[in-house]
Amino acid sequence: xxxxxxxxxxLVEIVSRFKKPSALSKGLFTFFALVILWAAYAFITQLMKxxxxxxxxxxxxxxxxxxxxxxxxxxxxxxxxxxxxxxxxHAEWRKPIxxxxxxxxxxxxxxxxxxILVEMGRLDRIxxxxxxxxxxxxxxxxxxxxxxxxxxxxxxxxLALIKDYALLRDNTELKMPKLxxxxxxxxxxxxxxxxxxxxxxxxxxxxxxxxxIPLAVLVHSVLAWIFGMTIRPGWHSTIFAxxxxxxxxxSGTAVLIIAMWVFRKFYNLEEYITEMHFKYIGTILLVLAxxxxxxxxxxYLTVWYGSQSWELEVIYKLFNLSYYGVWFYIAAxxxxxxxxxxxxxxxxxxxxxxTIGSVxxxxxxxxxxxxxxxxxxxxxxxxxxxxxxxxxxxxxxWVEWSLTAGGMATFCLFFMIFMKFMPIxxxxxxxxxxxxxxxxxxxL
Amino acid sequence: MRRTKIYPIIFLLALISxxxxxxxxxxxxxxxxxxxxxxLTDGTRNFSISLSARIDDKRVNITDAPVMVYAAGETGKxxxxxxxxxxxxxxxxxxxxxxxxxxxxxxxxxxxxxxxGNTKVTSATKTIQVQDVSLTMTFGExxxxxxxxxxxxxxxxxxxxxxxxxxxxxxxxxxxxxLYRFGGEKTDSAGISTAALPKxxxxxxxxxxxxxxxxxxxxxxxxVETIQNFKGDNPLIIEPKAKRGLGDTDAPLWMVYTLLVLLxxxxxxxxxxxxxxxxxxxxxxxxxxxLQS
Numbered sequence: 001x002x003x004x005x006x007x008x009x010x011l012v013e014i015v016s017r018f019k020k021p022s023a024l025s026k027g028l029f030t031f032f033a034l035v036i037l038w039a040a041y042a043f044i045t046q047l048m049k050x051x052x053x054x055x056x057x058x059x060x061x062x063x064x065x066x067x068x069x070x071x072x073x074x075x076x077x078x079x080x081x082x083x084x085x086x087x088x089x090h091a092e093w094r095k096p097i098x099x100x101x102x103x104x105x106x107x108x109x110x111x112x113x114x115x116i117l118v119e120m121g122r123l124d125r126i127x128x129x130x131x132x133x134x135x136x137x138x139x140x141x142x143x144x145x146x147x148x149x150x151x152x153x154x155x156x157x158x159l160a161l162i163k164d165y166a167l168l169r170d171n172t173e174l175k176m177p178k179l180x181x182x183x184x185x186x187x188x189x190x191x192x193x194x195x196x197x198x199x200x201x202x203x204x205x206x207x208x209x210x211x212x213i214p215l216a217v218l219v220h221s222v223l224a225w226i227f228g229m230t231i232r233p234g235w236h237s238t239i240f241a242x243x244x245x246x247x248x249x250x251s252g253t254a255v256l257i258i259a260m261w262v263f264r265k266f267y268n269l270e271e272y273i274t275e276m277h278f279k280y281i282g283t284i285l286l287v288l289a290x291x292x293x294x295x296x297x298x299x300y301l302t303v304w305y306g307s308q309s310w311e312l313e314v315i316y317k318l319f320n321l322s323y324y325g326v327w328f329y330i331a332a333x334x335x336x337x338x339x340x341x342x343x344x345x346x347x348x349x350x351x352x353x354x355t356i357g358s359v360x361x362x363x364x365x366x367x368x369x370x371x372x373x374x375x376x377x378x379x380x381x382x383x384x385x386x387x388x389x390x391x392x393x394x395x396x397x398w399v400e401w402s403l404t405a406g407g408m409a410t411f412c413l414f415f416m417i418f419m420k421f422m423p424i425x426x427x428x429x430x431x432x433x434x435x436x437x438x439x440x441x442x443x444l
Numbered sequence: 445m446r447r448t449k450i451y452p453i454i455f456l457l458a459l460i461s462x463x464x465x466x467x468x469x470x471x472x473x474x475x476x477x478x479x480x481x482x483x484l485t486d487g488t489r490n491f492s493i494s495l496s497a498r499i500d501d502k503r504v505n506i507t508d509a510p511v512m513v514y515a516a517g518e519t520g521k522x523x524x525x526x527x528x529x530x531x532x533x534x535x536x537x538x539x540x541x542x543x544x545x546x547x548x549x550x551x552x553x554x555x556x557x558x559x560x561g562n563t564k565v566t567s568a569t570k571t572i573q574v575q576d577v578s579l580t581m582t583f584g585e586x587x588x589x590x591x592x593x594x595x596x597x598x599x600x601x602x603x604x605x606x607x608x609x610x611x612x613x614x615x616x617x618x619x620x621x622x623l624y625r626f627g628g629e630k631t632d633s634a635g636i637s638t639a640a641l642p643k644x645x646x647x648x649x650x651x652x653x654x655x656x657x658x659x660x661x662x663x664x665x666x667x668v669e670t671i672q673n674f675k676g677d678n679p680l681i682i683e684p685k686a687k688r689g690l691g692d693t694d695a696p697l698w699m700v701y702t703l704l705v706l707l708x709x710x711x712x713x714x715x716x717x718x719x720x721x722x723x724x725x726x727x728x729x730x731x732x733x734x735l736q737s
Contacts, residue, residue, distance in 0.1 A: 136692075
């Protein structure tokens, strides 16, 4: 069997698994759709009644919407870093998992900024950011960086999909609607695997891999600077940008492992996504957990040792068990040590334990983002006289929780929809013979 | 037997306490009516009225209540106006300088502020008696010190145009948020009070200072004020706005160039990559045409 025939056979085999939805996937689809509908109701309530329906007040002006924004932008690192770096390093084993990573990137970069729009309150003024934005403001840098990052991520995903779209375009075995075939014809263009086409596509992919890595670093650095450039305790830190970047890659890698486990388990992709992939990505997770732990320790030790009174107020709230202490220790120790232990010890290391470690890491990273934003905002330099209790302590309302659940459900639902139209395993790539190139420069 | 005897007593006690309660509930509360009189520089008379009552040891503002202001004289009472109290129990009535007021036999004015009361609050009247005076401000210079003088004279009655002595006059300069007090002396035998103007007080952009002289809440004259502009020597100099700074509307040029270089760097690559995709498509088309021919 020649390579195109092998590719078509693999394509039919993989696409068929996603064609007929199981009862579970139907149930999940309905559940996610209902959650999104509920979130839409919550959003309409917020639009009608204003931001008063949220828990945000004069002190805490950024609530869990902002937490979700950072969280989603963070997990978008899965595609940028894992896919980009592994592509540049010619890691052959990456091939079955990069599509998942790239999809995580695109979906999360679409969802993340929506939370900022929801948080803004006055959506009718959204164009003012573009019309009257100040270049000096890190918020404008963020808008520019995220839109560029999203554009590049979509292009990167498309480039990786061209070969598979060409396979789907040429496939006669699979039954699909005319409209779907028309789109495959358009998206697959006239790619026929000619040597010149292969060379150009490879060059395009390498350029995008090289661009998307610094762009991802820049996006999260800018996000960190929005906090770091305000002189507030817990935010005004020189290591905030690299700290955010490491935390983002850490959570992105963890989400990638979870997604790998879900697809492997529910779509029987054991022969493509193997234990080796979990161990390799798990090792990356282990290194990132150690780095993240080091940054956390360095950040809080410096601030605590400095003993500036305003900074100490936040530190006290974070370390004290009667305030945020429990959550802080769970996020700082649980989120770092548990994944490290589960992945680090060979006798504990398995597909399931690596996935459990990743779930714990993702949950802890969400909590950590909450702890970065809320305690600082609850600690003003000049508190209001006789401030109301809801000013002094933030508590997210049902509207905020509903929209958070809506965001998570949209993430899962987008995945379910996307995988209907694009193969989750890069069929053309895994059917090709391994690359034998020693230097990145050779690819350019 | 004992029980049947005690029932009428309980009934009687309940009746008495009930009556007592009702009597307290129906008792009318007497309000606290306050009124301050201010004569402004253009001759407008301003009445600031406050109306409240003490109920259960708490001060409660009486809102939306009509309050009448009368001027009472030898010839009778003249209604100057009716105002309603706001949500804070306050009301203001301005009486223009062109409205003639009845005088009493001494040439003084008597104003009556009246509240008619309602089902819960009794009526109340506050009487203000003032002698109409005039404040004339003049600026001068003595030993290189700029001064402001105010002459206080009576306006009406038998002793019209008589200088009033030993009346405390306060001097202020209007600032952005409040008044700056710079002097306060009693008038001398000529009815004149003088104060030295502050030397380095900046005015507006042309150096103008708004100087206010005021008799404050005097038992005989109420509050009377006069305002005049004084051309000072210290005009306000507004520093030219820094251009292209981090805190300015326009960003520093280095920042604009950095952003442009970064963005064009990324987007040039993106455009190049898109051109590669177009080339891939063209190569495929060419190959297809070759195959067909």
